[in-house]
Amino acid sequence: MEAPAVSIFLVVLCFDRGMFPDPEALLHDLLLLAGTESPSADPVAVARVLDLVEGWARDLGAEVRHLSGGTRRFAFGEDGTRPPLLLLAHADTVWPHGTLETMPLRVEGERLYGPGVFDMKAGVVGAIHALRALEGQWPAGGIVLLVTPDEEIGSPSSRAHIEAAAAQARAALVPEPPVGESDTRHAHALKSGRKGVIDAALTLTGRAAHAGNEPERGASAVAAAAELIPRIEAAARPDLGTTVLVTQIAGGTATNVVPAECRLTLDVRVSQAGEDERVLRGLAALRPTDRRVQAAWALAVNRPPFPRSEATLSLFAQAQAAAQELGFTLTETAVGGGSDGNFTAPLCPTLDGLGAPGDGAHAPHEHIRLDMWPQRVALLTRLLREV
Numbered sequence: 537m538e539a540p541a542v543s544i545f546l547v548v549l550c551f552d553r554g555m556f557p558d559p560e561a562l563l564h565d566l567l568l569l570a571g572t573e574s575p576s577a578d579p580v581a582v583a584r585v586l587d588l589v590e591g592w593a594r595d596l597g598a599e600v601r602h603l604s605g606g607t608r609r610f611a612f613g614e615d616g617t618r619p620p621l622l623l624l625a626h627a628d629t630v631w632p633h634g635t636l637e638t639m640p641l642r643v644e645g646e647r648l649y650g651p652g653v654f655d656m657k658a659g660v661v662g663a664i665h666a667l668r669a670l671e672g673q674w675p676a677g678g679i680v681l682l683v684t685p686d687e688e689i690g691s692p693s694s695r696a697h698i699e700a701a702a703a704q705a706r707a708a709l710v711p712e713p714p715v716g717e718s719d720t721r722h723a724h725a726l727k728s729g730r731k732g733v734i735d736a737a738l739t740l741t742g743r744a745a746h747a748g749n750e751p752e753r754g755a756s757a758v759a760a761a762a763e764l765i766p767r768i769e770a771a772a773r774p775d776l777g778t779t780v781l782v783t784q785i786a787g788g789t790a791t792n793v794v795p796a797e798c799r800l801t802l803d804v805r806v807s808q809a810g811e812d813e814r815v816l817r818g819l820a821a822l823r824p825t826d827r828r829v830q831a832a833w834a835l836a837v838n839r840p841p842f843p844r845s846e847a848t849l850s851l852f853a854q855a856q857a858a859a860q861e862l863g864f865t866l867t868e869t870a871v872g873g874g875s876d877g878n879f880t881a882p883l884c885p886t887l888d889g890l891g892a893p894g895d896g897a898h899a900p901h902e903h904i905r906l907d908m909w910p911q912r913v914a915l916l917t918r919l920l921r922e923v
């Protein structure tokens with residue numbers, strides 16, 4: 537009775553091996569994409585990356601739509617029988633033109649270094665290869681790949697397209713980077729929740745005066761800032777995952793002048809729905825005790841929170857089981873940084889961090905792990921077939 541079990545096991549093993557993409561082909565396509573610089577601020581450059589992706593998508597038979605603002609929508613086998621699966625990626629990076637000269641693409645051992653490889657050009661290439669592995673056998677309902685041009689600047693032009701696609705999707709898979717390998721507790725983990733981000737800055741305007749001769753005629757914006765900072769940071773609710781920190785401050789013009797202006801910028805993140813509104817209202821109402829100093833707040837929700845939900849955890853359980861069959865273990869964690877997954881999570885079950893393992897997003901040591909990448913692409917293929 538044992539022989540059949542063994543042969544079934546071998547069949548499964550061979551089947552799964554067949555799902556691993558060719559590492560050489562992955563690397564080839566990533567070098568092409570990462571060799572094309574695409575800072576968010578230059579839509580023409582970002583469009584060059586989108587053109588490359590569009591070429592690959594057309595080869596796979598995509599129905600292509602160019603949406604306003606530069607977002608591109610590639611549909612595979614959309615048949616209307618049920619909501620499609622959404623694959624969400626971005627083509628822009630935080631790196632300005634010329635970065636490749638100082639941070640060239642280079643392979644060192646198992647790692648490929650270079651601007652944008654981890655966040656998230658390897659994710660884009662992985663998505664294309666995962667689609668290719670389906671060999672035209674699209675799941676019922678089909679798959680929509682949405683590639684946006686402006687994630688790194690808060691998705692001003694693409695947010696509406698992302699939300700429209702998510703509202704019609706049965707789930708969203710986001711091949712953004714997983715947790716970095718330098719994280720001792722959660723290296724390579726998928727992202728099952730993300731904090732929401734509020735953009736907040738405060739300009740204080742007081743009155744200048746000679747600091748030695750007649751300081752009483754001045755109203756110090758710097759003193760007002762010092763008095764305000766503890767009150768601002770008191771808006772934090774660590775028990776709810778809300779953090780509020782004044783991270784930058786600039787004020788004053790000379791040592792002998794009562795400072796008339798001071799500017800503060802904040803890092804504000806929230807984990808739970810509703811906390812963004814509470815913090816916005818609380819900050820907007822804060823004024824210096826010295827009424828001669830005017831306060832002007834610039835406040836906006838950059839991304840809403842992506843709470844760690846049952847829907848996401850059940851998607852993760854599916855991914856974890858698939859990873860086990862593919863021969864590796866998968867973990868998940870909620871993280872502080874936002875992504876476009878924050879926009880899809882309120883509208884459909886969302887699993888983020890499905891890109892290539894590595895480290896150093898937005899940092900000079902940005903890299904991916906070439907040895908661990910193919911198995912993540914195979915996992916994505918499984919999810920495209922099964923979710």
Ligand SMILES: [Zn+2]
Pocket residue numbers: 626655656687712713875
């Ligand atoms: Zn990203």
